[in-house]
Amino acid sequence: MKKxxxxxxxxxxxxxxxxxTNTTNTVSDTTKTKKVKPAKVQYTxxxxxxxxxxxxGKCPKCGMTLVKKEPAxxxxxxxxxxx
Ligand SMILES: [Zn+2]
Numbered sequence: 001m002k003k004x005x006x007x008x009x010x011x012x013x014x015x016x017x018x019x020x021t022n023t024t025n026t027v028s029d030t031t032k033t034k035k036v037k038p039a040k041v042q043y044t045x046x047x048x049x050x051x052x053x054x055x056x057g058k059c060p061k062c063g064m065t066l067v068k069k070e071p072a073x074x075x076x077x078x079x080x081x082x083x
Pocket of ligand 1: 046047061
């Protein structure tokens, strides 16, 4: 009986690993195709994330003013909780 359990765990583990690897590959692929340089500030349309411009301007699709697209920086501000 223990062997069956081990097999089940092994199959489950490998399935999770394959799923995780696939997800990471997809994410890195989309980043490569977009060719986003993290150092440069880019402007994008809030309605059309695929619209990218080096300069501020208007979206060619809807005419909305492009907004700054800053590289994802997670600022961890220390939250002081008063008890
Ligand atoms: Zn737009």
